[in-house]
Amino acid sequence: MKYVFLITAILFTYSQKLNAKNTPYSLDRSDSTLQADFVQEKITDNLYVLKSPNYNTNAGVFIGTEAVLLIDPMTGPNNHQNLLNAVKRLSRKPIKYVINTHSHPDHSGANSFFAEQGAKIISHENFKYTNAQYDQTFKDTFSLNMGNETVELHHIAAHTFDDALVYFKNSNAVFMGDTYMTNSFPHFYYGGGGKGHLEIIDKTLSLGNAHLTIIPAHGKLSSNKTELNTYKANSIKWINRIEQLYNGGKTTEEIANDQQIKQLSTVFNNGNNVGSQSIIRTIDKTIAADLIPSVQLPESRFKQFEGTYRYSNGQVDEIIYENGKLLFRSKGLYIFEIIPLSETKFQVRGQFPVKHLTFNTATSSFEYFNGKESLRATKQ
Numbered sequence: 001m002k003y004v005f006l007i008t009a010i011l012f013t014y015s016q017k018l019n020a021k022n023t024p025y026s027l028d029r030s031d032s033t034l035q036a037d038f039v040q041e042k043i044t045d046n047l048y049v050l051k052s053p054n055y056n057t058n059a060g061v062f063i064g065t066e067a068v069l070l071i072d073p074m075t076g077p078n079n080h081q082n083l084l085n086a087v088k089r090l091s092r093k094p095i096k097y098v099i100n101t102h103s104h105p106d107h108s109g110a111n112s113f114f115a116e117q118g119a120k121i122i123s124h125e126n127f128k129y130t131n132a133q134y135d136q137t138f139k140d141t142f143s144l145n146m147g148n149e150t151v152e153l154h155h156i157a158a159h160t161f162d163d164a165l166v167y168f169k170n171s172n173a174v175f176m177g178d179t180y181m182t183n184s185f186p187h188f189y190y191g192g193g194g195k196g197h198l199e200i201i202d203k204t205l206s207l208g209n210a211h212l213t214i215i216p217a218h219g220k221l222s223s224n225k226t227e228l229n230t231y232k233a234n235s236i237k238w239i240n241r242i243e244q245l246y247n248g249g250k251t252t253e254e255i256a257n258d259q260q261i262k263q264l265s266t267v268f269n270n271g272n273n274v275g276s277q278s279i280i281r282t283i284d285k286t287i288a289a290d291l292i293p294s295v296q297l298p299e300s301r302f303k304q305f306e307g308t309y310r311y312s313n314g315q316v317d318e319i320i321y322e323n324g325k326l327l328f329r330s331k332g333l334y335i336f337e338i339i340p341l342s343e344t345k346f347q348v349r350g351q352f353p354v355k356h357l358t359f360n361t362a363t364s365s366f367e368y369f370n371g372k373e374s375l376r377a378t379k380q
């Protein structure tokens with residue numbers, strides 16, 4: 001789930017102020033009412049899931065031989081100190097590491113708070129194209145020795161371009177981040193599309209044994225392979241049915257009124273009826289991620305657009321061709337895949353309302369329509 005950058009900026013400032021008032025690892029015992037807002041599940045003697053009172057994000061706490069590892073410290077007013085208090089009730093060992101399943105603020109918002117307490121933030125390398133804080137990055141896989149546990153990270157672009165599965169080998173448990181939520185629609189529009197979504201699910205199903213504990217980012221505190229298999233089957237039905245109806249010429253509204261789509265919407269949302277606007281928005285994004293009619297261009301054509309481009313306000317964007325994808329990215333801001341609608345016009349994948357880039361090769365520039373206005377950038 002994604003929240004506006006402004007909120008992160010405010011919370012970042014807030015966390016710094018909050019931290020200034022507290023010595024590292026101080027326990028504010030007067031705060032018992034707020035602490036009680038965390039819901040907790042014990043997975044093993046060393047692994048716990050805590051649910052935040054604000055964004056309902058599932059955070060993880062692993063107690064290693066020497067130190068504690070946190071997964072997805074969420075943000076939210078008053079939450080950072082409360083999360084610290086909740087962790088310290090489980091273990092007094094130092095919090096040495098924070099790992100994020102992805103960059104969205106409801107998963108990484110307390111990074112700066114825990115970094116200031118001495119934790120090292122480990123994240124996927126594409127965090128550099130977000131405004132989330134990080135210390136150490138990895139590309140495809142990463143392994144961390146916690147003494148009593150080996151923690152493996154696996155990157156597959158699915159929900160975002162910076163997703164990581166966090167797998168606890170000995171504990172037979174894995175955190176999937178927003179690539180698995182038991183109370184909302186699948187959310188794969190901005191990263192790997194439907195293909196990446198199914199790929200990360202399959203990777204998860206290949207880990208551990210039949211009793212693997214699977215921690216979704218939102219919804220239930222823990223799940224299992226049987227439920228994830230059902231989620232996978234429903235995701236495939238969702239993608240295929242929308243494709244079938246869209247290719248048959250149906251409008252988004254008509255697709256939203258389809259019986260199978262309505263039924264799947266209820267299943268994804270934990271049995272709750274969801275408003276038609278929410279269904280329509282999700283269908284639009286599904287179409288924008290995977291079904292826009294695109295043209296085939298040779299690799300040599302994609303490479304012609306590579307380079308750094310500067311806007312009149314000084315902001316610099318980069319166009320790069322990587323692993324068969326043309327990426328449009330800016331340090332500290334965003335990373336998107338762009339797909340060709342013609343020789344020169346590209347759509348930003350998964351974005352609805354639509355955003356697009358139109359290249360002018362004669363002037364080595366492009367116009368970026370960001371959904372509100374067109375901005376011109378020239379190659380450096």
Ligand SMILES: [Zn+2]
Nearest residue numbers: 001002104178
């Ligand atoms: Zn997210």
